[in-house]
Each structure stands twice: as C-alpha cells, then as structure tokens.
Amino acid sequence: MVADGPEIPRRTGSAFSERARAVLDALEHLVGGLGTALLAFVAMAWGTAVALLCVVGVGFLVAPSVPHAVRAVASRERARLSRWGPEIIGPGPAPSRVRDALADTGVRRELCWVFVHGTVGLAFSALAITLPISSVQDITYPLWWRFLPPPDTELTGVSWRVDSDSDALLVTILGLGLAAVFVLLAPAMARLQAWPGRRLLAATSDTDLSLRVAELSATRAAALDAHATELRRIERSLHDGAQNRLVGVTVLLGATRRALDRDPAGALVMLERAQDAAEQALAELRTVVRGILPPVLDDRGLAGALAGLAANCGVPCQVDVDVPGRCAASVEATAYFVTAEALTNVSRHSRARRAQVTVRRQGAHLRLRIEDDGVGGADAGGGSGIAGIRGRIEAHDGHLTLTSPPGGPTTLDVELPCGS
Known part of the structure; x- marks a missing residue:
C-alpha cells in the first residue's frame, strides 16, 4: 500500500492536466468556429441580397459570385475542422454558371451549411464564448466593482443590486458556477458546434475525388x-x-x-x-x-519501448501509455521512431526542463502526443527533423499537428489509423 501512495497524486495531476488541455482546446475550437460563423453570416447576407436583387433583374449580374463566396467560406471551415480531427476533403472550384451551381450537390449542401452556421451556429458560438468571459468577469468582480458608478453596479448579469462586499462575493460564486459549467461542457459544445460542418461539408458520393x-x-x-x-x-x-x-x-x-x-x-x-x-x-x-524494426517492440510492447526511449532522453521525460491490446507492427514502429526523433529534437534544440509522452487508443486511431516546456519555435522546414516525421506519418495516412509558438511550449500531436 505504501508503494501506491505517490501514484495517486500523479494520476490526479495527469487527469487535471488532460481536462485543462481539453478545455483550452475546446475554447480554441469555439473561437475559430465563431470566426467562420461570422464569415458564413456575411456570405448568407450577400446571397440573400443577391436573391432579392434578382427579383428586379439586377442580381443576375452578380449571382455567379454567390457560389464562389459560399465555397470560399466552406473551404475555410473544412480546413479548420481538418486541423482538429479527421480530414474533410472538399470539391474543386465552384461552377461559374448559376444553373450549374444550383444543380451541384456540393454547392447546395454548402448553402445549407452557410444558413445553419450563419444563424444558429453564430448564436451558439457567441453564447459559448460569452460563458467563459462572463465567468471571468463575475469571478473578478469584487476587485473592481467599487470603481463603477452606482447605476452601473447593477450590470453584473445577476438579479440583485450590489452594494457591499458580500453582494460582490455572491457574484463571484455565480462566476465560479459558470466556470464549472464551461469546464464540464466545453468539449461537448465544441463538438456540437462542429457537427453541422462535418455533416454537410463532407465529400458526397458524386464529389470529384x-x-x-x-x-x-x-x-x-x-x-x-x-x-x-x-x-x-x-x-x-x-x-x-x-x-x-x-x-x-x-x-x-x-x-x-x-x-x-x-x-x-x-x-x-x-x-x-x-x-x-x-x-x-x-x-x-x-x-x-x-x-x-526495434526488437524491443516485440519483447516489451509499445509502452516498454517508449519507456526505454524516455529513460535515454537527455531531458527528464514521463511516459503515459494506455493502449489496450497491440496495434499493427508497422503502426507501433512508426510511433516508436516518431517518438525517438521527437525526443532527440527535444534533447538537442528545445532547452526544455521536462517532456511528456502520452499515447492513447481511441477507436480506430492511435493518438500520440509529445510535449515539452522548451523555447518553442520548431519549424517543419528548418531542418529539425519534423519533415521526416511528417513523411513517415503520412505514409500511414496519418495526421500530424505541430504547435510550437516562440517561447514554447511545443506539442506534437500524431494520429495513426490502427484498425478497429
């Protein structure tokens, strides 16, 4: 029982870290979705205006611009969704003739998405973004409510007037509740926001592949x-x-x-x-x-092989592998070599104090994340080995996402198909 003691705080910290990362990722998704929702609203407004002008005959002159505008906005949403999940393959350029555009299944689905995302999606995105903003405002309210003019102390989103510190603390409690709701629901809200795009913008059977x-x-x-x-x-x-x-x-x-x-x-x-x-x-x-093909993969499995790489890394590195069963040998070898190259880069270039390797199997995909707290600035074209890693991953029809702003941290997310 004594040996299990340190493991409990470590697991708790890992769970907290994963939840915090999931919330931050969801917030980033929601902000990006709000941007495309605004663009969809503009495209919807332009299409509606052109349709009204067609009644008097003037709109036919600019009608060909509508499918191109809709296709441009839809392409941005496809690119955004592809960065955060399975890639969405889009069709080619929109037809130039209005009749051909209306007969195109892809254009009609994009028009439907524009109206959904530009109305319901925009309202939902604005509401989702308002939730964390309101929680921060309410949590910090006791720090600045005294500086507001007396009439404005009622503008807190609550039904009571704030005249004392105790009233302001009640606003803080409300803010903590809003923050808890956002932490619990943020990933689900991000998925719900992306659902119309993944449903309507995916390639159809008659799409040019x-x-x-x-x-x-x-x-x-x-x-x-x-x-x-x-x-x-x-x-x-x-x-x-x-x-x-x-x-x-x-x-x-x-x-x-x-x-x-x-x-x-x-x-x-x-x-x-x-x-x-x-x-x-x-x-x-x-x-x-x-x-x-490292024999350690056969002898010790992926978890043991990655633990060996972490033990030989020049930076203190933790490994967290939760992969039930075994994946294909080629997939495990790819994960092994990607981790080896990434940890070599961490040791040589990052000036990091620690690194973390996390591996999970989610459905038919093996997800690998390598992160460090170094100086960042990793560039796929800068000779850091990222291009080689990307080529090895894409050979398995996988997906790589590199996040490395100047100043750090650096996160390498890899997704490899490994069957059901």
Whole structure:
C-alpha cells in the first residue's frame, strides 16, 4: 500500500492536466468556429441580397459570385475542422454558371451549411464564448466593482443590486458556477458546434475525388522516397561500419594464422584484436537491425519501448501509455521512431526542463502526443527533423499537428489509423 501512495497524486495531476488541455482546446475550437460563423453570416447576407436583387433583374449580374463566396467560406471551415480531427476533403472550384451551381450537390449542401452556421451556429458560438468571459468577469468582480458608478453596479448579469462586499462575493460564486459549467461542457459544445460542418461539408458520393487521388499519390511518392532514404541509410551503416570491421577481422585472422608458428605471443595479441573487432561488428549489426524494426517492440510492447526511449532522453521525460491490446507492427514502429526523433529534437534544440509522452487508443486511431516546456519555435522546414516525421506519418495516412509558438511550449500531436 505504501508503494501506491505517490501514484495517486500523479494520476490526479495527469487527469487535471488532460481536462485543462481539453478545455483550452475546446475554447480554441469555439473561437475559430465563431470566426467562420461570422464569415458564413456575411456570405448568407450577400446571397440573400443577391436573391432579392434578382427579383428586379439586377442580381443576375452578380449571382455567379454567390457560389464562389459560399465555397470560399466552406473551404475555410473544412480546413479548420481538418486541423482538429479527421480530414474533410472538399470539391474543386465552384461552377461559374448559376444553373450549374444550383444543380451541384456540393454547392447546395454548402448553402445549407452557410444558413445553419450563419444563424444558429453564430448564436451558439457567441453564447459559448460569452460563458467563459462572463465567468471571468463575475469571478473578478469584487476587485473592481467599487470603481463603477452606482447605476452601473447593477450590470453584473445577476438579479440583485450590489452594494457591499458580500453582494460582490455572491457574484463571484455565480462566476465560479459558470466556470464549472464551461469546464464540464466545453468539449461537448465544441463538438456540437462542429457537427453541422462535418455533416454537410463532407465529400458526397458524386464529389470529384481527384484531389484525394492526388493526395494519395503524393503520399505514396513520399513513402517511396522515405523507403529509399532508409535503404540508403542502412547501406551506409553496413558499408561504413560492420563491413569495414568484418574486413578487419578477416585481415587479423589471416595475420594470426601466419604468425602462429613464428610468433605465438604476437598471434595471441592479434587474435584478441580480431575478437574485439568482431564484437564491434556485431554491435554495429545490432544497431542497424534496431533501426529497421526495434526488437524491443516485440519483447516489451509499445509502452516498454517508449519507456526505454524516455529513460535515454537527455531531458527528464514521463511516459503515459494506455493502449489496450497491440496495434499493427508497422503502426507501433512508426510511433516508436516518431517518438525517438521527437525526443532527440527535444534533447538537442528545445532547452526544455521536462517532456511528456502520452499515447492513447481511441477507436480506430492511435493518438500520440509529445510535449515539452522548451523555447518553442520548431519549424517543419528548418531542418529539425519534423519533415521526416511528417513523411513517415503520412505514409500511414496519418495526421500530424505541430504547435510550437516562440517561447514554447511545443506539442506534437500524431494520429495513426490502427484498425478497429
């Protein structure tokens, strides 16, 4: 029982951290949804104005701009939703002719989404954003209510007049209640806000999937390039390391055989050198084999393999793995190599004091998060290895999200399909 004591606070802290991160992510989603809701409202207003002008004949001149405006707003929403979940593949450019646009299933679904998101979605987004703002205002109300003119002390969102500190503390209690409601409901509100977009903006059966085909072709090409690069790395490792050492072993064994008769003591020295060279060659071969598919994955599973990486990391690193069962070997290997490269970057570039690796299996996806409290500023094109990580992930049709503002922290979110 004594050994379990420190584990309880650690689990509690981890649960609190996950809840706080979920709330912050939901708040970011809600703010982004409010932005696209405002754009949808503008597109809806423009479409309504053009429809009214068509009654007098003037609107037909600008009618082709409506489907293009709707498609532009819908594309922004697709991009926003794709950053926070499964990718939504959109159609190509909107038809130029109004008749063709009205006959297009995708345009009609986008028009429906614009009216839903520009009305109900806008009101819901505004309400959802108002909740945390009101809670902060009410919680801090005792600090500044005295500076308000007497008539304005009633503008607190409560039904009572505030004339004393006790009345102001009641406002604070209300604010804490609003904050608790937001913490509990924020993820659900973010999902509810995104639901119309995921329902109406997803590709239909008659959507032109040429973009998806091109994306898969590019992913396949990137996978082939990564495979060729890996083969070249293995060839260089074998040629420059193990092969040279094995050649040295052969030379030493030949010299030992010739020296056995005339210089037995020298032959013994050369035999020891040959043994050392053979052991070094064996170590080189083991290193190369581990680079192809780490045997630790078979021996200890993904959790044990990642724990080994964390133990060898130059920064104190915690590992939290909750993956029931086993995933495909290729998926586990990808997660292992991505973690290894990310922790190498943390040790070399981040100047972090701690790092965290979290792995969860949610449905048919394996989710991996690597975060550190370093200086941030990681760039996929800056030679930090992120481009290689992205290529390895996309080869499995996975998704990577890198968040690394200047000053930190850095968070690497990876999603890999691993079957049901």
